[in-house]
Amino acid sequence: MYRLVIYGRAGQREVKSIKFKKPEIASNQTINLMFLLHQHNIPIASSCYAEGICHKCVVSLNKKEILSCQVNLQDLFKEKNFVKIEVGYL
């Protein structure tokens, strides 16, 4: 089982926890993190249609800022089965 936790810095709380089974991650290679968050009603800003240009979709992962539109599920869970991302305005 894999787990993604979305933590809101503004509210200082866990906003959502999403669980995945390994086959879901393997079968969703083309879905990026931003799209996944939208599917789960987490608002992530964007104005470049995930082309990696606008930088509005930034989230924090291990204290580094990443573009959520440029990361897919396999990248996210490459080394760990628990991932926590932080969104500043949530």
Ligand code: FES
């Ligand atoms: S949506 Fe524009 S850089 Fe990610």
